[in-house]
Amino acid sequence: MNELHKLVEEALPELDMMIGWAESSDPLRTTPVFINDVESISRLIWSPFCAQNLTGYLVKPPAPQPADKDKKIGICVKGCDSRSLVALIQEKFVARERLHIFGIACRGTVDWRRIMLQVPRSNVKSARVEDNFLLLEDTDGTHKLKLEDVLARKCLRCRYPNPVICDTMIGEPAVLRISPEDAYRDVEAVDQKSLEERLAFWQSDLDRCMRCYACRNACPLCVCQDQCIAETREPRWLTQRTGIREKFLFHMIHAMHLAGRCTECGECERVCPMEIPVTLIKEKLNKIISDKLGYTAGLDPNAVPPMLTFDPGETGV
Amino acid sequence: MAGKIFIALDRLRSTLDKLCSKIDLLAPASSQGNKTGPTAFMPYRSGVVPVLDRQTTLPLKKILLPQAETLLRYEYCKDPQDPLKAALSLDDRSEVRPTLVFGARPCDLKALSTFDRVFTSGPYKDPYYIERRKNTLFATLVCREADGACFCSSVGSGPADMEGSDFRITGIEGGFVVENLTEKAPDLFDSLGEAPTQDQQSEAGRIIEDVSQYRIGTLDLRGNEEAFRKRFEDNEYWQKMAAQCLSCGICTFVCPTCYCFTITDESDNLRGERLRSWDSCMFYHYTLEASGHNPRPTKLNRYRNRVGHKFSYIPEKYDGLLGCSGCGRCIRNCPVSIDIRQAAGQLKENVCDRQ
Numbered sequence: 001m002n003e004l005h006k007l008v009e010e011a012l013p014e015l016d017m018m019i020g021w022a023e024s025s026d027p028l029r030t031t032p033v034f035i036n037d038v039e040s041i042s043r044l045i046w047s048p049f050c051a052q053n054l055t056g057y058l059v060k061p062p063a064p065q066p067a068d069k070d071k072k073i074g075i076c077v078k079g080c081d082s083r084s085l086v087a088l089i090q091e092k093f094v095a096r097e098r099l100h101i102f103g104i105a106c107r108g109t110v111d112w113r114r115i116m117l118q119v120p121r122s123n124v125k126s127a128r129v130e131d132n133f134l135l136l137e138d139t140d141g142t143h144k145l146k147l148e149d150v151l152a153r154k155c156l157r158c159r160y161p162n163p164v165i166c167d168t169m170i171g172e173p174a175v176l177r178i179s180p181e182d183a184y185r186d187v188e189a190v191d192q193k194s195l196e197e198r199l200a201f202w203q204s205d206l207d208r209c210m211r212c213y214a215c216r217n218a219c220p221l222c223v224c225q226d227q228c229i230a231e232t233r234e235p236r237w238l239t240q241r242t243g244i245r246e247k248f249l250f251h252m253i254h255a256m257h258l259a260g261r262c263t264e265c266g267e268c269e270r271v272c273p274m275e276i277p278v279t280l281i282k283e284k285l286n287k288i289i290s291d292k293l294g295y296t297a298g299l300d301p302n303a304v305p306p307m308l309t310f311d312p313g314e315t316g317v
Numbered sequence: 318m319a320g321k322i323f324i325a326l327d328r329l330r331s332t333l334d335k336l337c338s339k340i341d342l343l344a345p346a347s348s349q350g351n352k353t354g355p356t357a358f359m360p361y362r363s364g365v366v367p368v369l370d371r372q373t374t375l376p377l378k379k380i381l382l383p384q385a386e387t388l389l390r391y392e393y394c395k396d397p398q399d400p401l402k403a404a405l406s407l408d409d410r411s412e413v414r415p416t417l418v419f420g421a422r423p424c425d426l427k428a429l430s431t432f433d434r435v436f437t438s439g440p441y442k443d444p445y446y447i448e449r450r451k452n453t454l455f456a457t458l459v460c461r462e463a464d465g466a467c468f469c470s471s472v473g474s475g476p477a478d479m480e481g482s483d484f485r486i487t488g489i490e491g492g493f494v495v496e497n498l499t500e501k502a503p504d505l506f507d508s509l510g511e512a513p514t515q516d517q518q519s520e521a522g523r524i525i526e527d528v529s530q531y532r533i534g535t536l537d538l539r540g541n542e543e544a545f546r547k548r549f550e551d552n553e554y555w556q557k558m559a560a561q562c563l564s565c566g567i568c569t570f571v572c573p574t575c576y577c578f579t580i581t582d583e584s585d586n587l588r589g590e591r592l593r594s595w596d597s598c599m600f601y602h603y604t605l606e607a608s609g610h611n612p613r614p615t616k617l618n619r620y621r622n623r624v625g626h627k628f629s630y631i632p633e634k635y636d637g638l639l640g641c642s643g644c645g646r647c648i649r650n651c652p653v654s655i656d657i658r659q660a661a662g663q664l665k666e667n668v669c670d671r672q
Contacts, residue, residue, distance in 0.1 A: 024654035026465060031654035032561040052653060056563075062615055117353055120371060123464050208348055208355065210384065212597070214565035218652055225564075226601035239583040240594040242385040271652035273374065273567050274355050 004076075004102070005041050007168050011074060011100055012038060016066035018074035019057055020102075021050040027127045028112040032057065034064075046076065046170065048129045051109040051152060053077075053265045055084040056220035059093045072098055078106040079174075080154065082163035083263035083298025084220040089165075090301055091261075091308070093223060103166025105174045108147065108155035110134060113275060115150050119143050148177075154266030154279065159183050164299055187283045202248070208274035209247040215268035215278050216254055221261050229253065255281040260289040260307040263298035320497035322510035323517050329493070332509050333419065334363045339505070340454075341416040343380060345373045358418060369420050369488075371462050376573030376646065377418055377425045381432060381449045385594040387411070388445065388580070392588040403587070411445065417454045417505070419486075424467075424644035426457055426481040427474040428573030431642070433481075434635045435576055445593075454502055456484035456495060459528050466645030468534025468658055474643060477528040487521040494521040534643060536662045538628060544664035545629035552617070558660040559620035561653040566597035568647035568657075574627065574640050577603070598622050620660070628661045 008018055015036070022033035022043045030050050033043055034057075054075055058064070064073055077085060082103055088094045110129070115136065116122065122138040129135070134145040148156065161174035190198060213230070216222045229237050230250050237253070238246050254268070262282040269279040289295055293306045293314075306314075324332045336342055342361040345368045347354040352366060355374035359365065389409035396402040429450075436446035460469075460476040469475055479485050483499045484506065494513045497503045513521065548554050569575040579596040583589055596603055599620070604613045613619050631640035641657070648656050 025648070025656045025658070026654060029654045034560055057561075060563075204348070210566075210570050212566035212570045213600075214563065214567045214652055217563040217565040231600070231602050240385055240579065240581045240592050241583060242594070267652075271563075271565070271567070273571060273650040 004044055004046050004104075004170055007102065007170060008041050008044060008074065009038060011102075011168065012041070014072055015074040015100060016068055016071035017064050018044070019054050019064075020044040020074075020076040021046065021052065021054070026112075027124050028110065028115060044076070046104055048108060048110045048134075048147075048151075049127070050076075050078070051111070051270055053081045053084055053218075053220055053267045055081050055088060056218065056267075058085075058099075059088060059220065059223055060217075060225055066098075072100045074100040074102060076102045076104060077163055077166065078104050078109070079160040079162050079164065080106075080158065080263065080265040082165050083160060084265050086165055086298040086301050087221055087261055087263055087305070090303065090305060091221075091223075096301060100168070101163070101166040103163025103169050105163075105169070105171035106155075106158075106161050107174045108151040108158070108161075108177070110147075110150050111152040111270070114152075115145065118145055118149065152266060152270060153186065153277070154264060154269070157183050157186060165301065184283060184287045186277075186280060187287055190280060190284075203244055205276050206247045206251060207244050208276055209251070210274065211242075211247065211250060212273065214271040214273065215251075218267040218271040219254075219258070220265065220267070221258060221263070222254065224257075251278060251281060254278075255285055258282050259285040260293070260295060260305045261297055262286055320503050320507065321512055321518070322495050322506050323492055323513035324495060324510050325492040328510070329367065329369075330363075333361055333365075333367065335509055336417065336419070336506075337361050337363075340502075341414050342419060343377075343416060344419045345369060358421075361419070367420060369458065372422055372424070372460075372467075372644065372646075374646075374650075375571060376428065376644065377421055378428065378432070378573050378576070380416070380418060380453060381429070381446060382576055382578070382595075385592050386445065388591045388593050390588070390590045391582075395587070411448070413448045413452050415452045415454075417456060417502075419456045421455045421457045421482070422460045422644075423457060423474055423476055423478040423480075423482075424460075424469045424642040425573055426455060427469065427472065427478065427642035428644070429455075429481050431574050431631065431635070431638060431640055432576060434638060454483040454505070455481065456486055457482035459485065459487045459525055461488065461524075461528060463531070463533045464645070464649075466648040467643065468536070468538075468645060469643035470532045471534035471536045471538045471658070472639045472641050472643040473539055475529065476531050476533055477525055485525075487524055489517055489520045489524060494518065496521075534658070536658060538641065538643075538658070538661050539632070539637060539639060541628045541661060541664045542633050545625050548664050549621070549625070554663075555617045555621045558624075559617055559655060562599070562616040562620050562655060563652060564599050564601065564616045564619065565652065566599050567650050567652065568623070568655075569597040569599055570595060571646040571650050573644055573646070574642050579603075598626070620655075624657065624660045624664075627657075628664070 018035045020033055021030040024031040032054055089096050125137045127136045132147045134147055134150050136143045159180050266279050269277055295306050343358040344361040345356050346359040346365050347356045352368055356368050357373055357375040358377045389407055392406050393403040436443040483501050485496050485498055487494045495506050577596045578593050580593050582591050605611045627640035
């Protein structure tokens with residue numbers, strides 16, 4: 001923590017604003033924080049509870065407009081978040097030179113809902129991660145949970161725990177939990193099902209969707225935001241009906257607009273109050289893009305995502 | 318004793334099986350059919366696993382205010398002699414069946430006291446709501462499952478508050494004591510179980526007594542009408558409270574008290590339906606006007622409105638009643654951990670301590 005504070009303090013004179021994580025009223029979760037003075041630096045934290053991808057704040061309205069054009073915006077990113085930044089830079093939503101990226105080596109973030117499964121009805125007082133365990137203190141005493149049982153699904157399949165782009169690196173590089181070829185095992189498990197089973201799986205899961213649009217709004221690459229065609233009356237793609245047809249169509253719109261762009265940061269799935277594994281849809285599309293076009297999103301700021309260009313010599317499809 | 322029964326834990330499901338043959342029954346359950354995953358009030362039938370050990374993920378508001386409700390169906394019939402002419406037929410029939418909600422919580426019912434004021438009093442009475450309300454009974458749990466997000470005592474309720482409930486369910490050793498509280502269906506449970514023993518009754522009484530003393534939430538969020546008005550133009554305050562907001566609809570959709578809706582005609586060629594569906598003041602489109610002007614263009618305007626509606630506008634209009642039941646769902650489910658207790662609790666303070 002002191003390392004983070006020290007490095008941010010050193011960089012602060014060149015920063016207009018710093019985006020990071022701070023403690024929230026819930027020990028299992030953190031909240032984004034926007035700071036621009038030395039006194040507030042002590043509020044910044046880094047822990048396995050810093051699950052949120054902060055890069056969306058750079059592009060979603062109202063996007064920060066620096067008062068001083070020569071100053072940069074500082075932002076904390078984990079490995080997965082850094083890939084979103086790369087995608088935003090590729091698509092020219094943010095300028096690389098305007099950013100000071102504090103890259104954090106990440107050993108995985110915690111999914112509070114998985115904790116609640118193991119310690120239901122818990123009134124959590126404090127929580128911390130030590131080695132491969134989560135130590136949680138509540139009104140019943142101390143619970144010791146295995147880290148792998150409480151990590152987010154995206155972290156269990158993570159291929160990029162270390163930032164792929166950064167100006168200042170924090171922490172020792174993290175090692176992969178899985179071998180990279182296993183990254184799409186969750187999608188493969190769904191693919192193994194019969195067509196009927198898959199239909200039943202998605203019908204049952206998507207039926208819980210309330211169309212609160214949290215998955216869309218949390219997605220750093222869903223940049224249409226207030227102009228999203230899921231909500232516009234002209235053109236009108238979706239009705240206010242609550243049937244599975246509307247829900248399915250919304251999620252397909254969301255996923256198709258991210259094909260080959262999604263960096264699998266898992267925000268859509270993390271924020272879903274109905275616990276729908278919506279990132280799986282994007283993982284499936286990414287796997288197709290990877291198999292057919294050999295492209296992985298969010299690695300090279302100078303690359304052009306395949307769905308954003310046209311190559312007459314394309315051989316993959 | 319009439320109007321009071323004991324349901325042993327191992328006979329809960331068989332008792333509900335019998336109950337659901339007498340009346341449409343809704344109980345907290347997971348759509349995944351087990352005890353994990355998000356829960357909501359679902360139609361109970363044999364085989365459903367009731368989840369009574371925690372607050373439901375979704376509130377019971379959709380029972381009285383469905384997410385999308387057909388107000389009427391319409392159809393145009395062209396005149397074969399003159400295709401420019403069409404006769405319009407309307408059908409606004411709706412069927413409401415007597416329903417019992419088993420396993421509600423005091424915060425769920427507290428929210429209904431706000432709904433009742435909005436939909437059943439004043440110049441505009443809502444016949445759709447009134448019909449459902451009249452036909453719905455509530456069996457409410459004495460709540461002993463508060464977590465860090467709960468704050469029902471901060472809004473003038475509490476974990477044993479039975480206002481608006483028709484039956485009280487008290488969990489005791491080995492089962493539940495269910496007792497009738499109103500005249501609406503006093504014998505509904507009578508044939509479903511034995512009367513509680515003297516010991517069971519006194520244990521239930523003790524628990525109710527204890528739980529009535531619990532204070533869930535340290536603040537008192539009432540009486541902020543004036544303070545909110547003074548804060549209205551304090552942009553720095555709202556920036557500090559809601560800069561991280563994603564403008565998603567989670568807080569309003571999981572809120573038992575949020576009732577804002579939109580009305581749309583959804584047509585397929587010559588026929589269609591007029592729907593009333595949940596809207597969310599967190600959405601940009603909620604206040605977007607036909608001219609293109611939007612009086613609440615940013616998330617700060619929208620979040621301020623949410624706090625103002627709940628803690629200032631509603632209490633001003635309805636004798637101090639809040640538009641918040643303290644259930645904590647918006648806090649628990651907010652993807653960026655915005656805590657409405659801070660935004661509402663610091664209205665009166667000179668300085669706020671949240672970035």
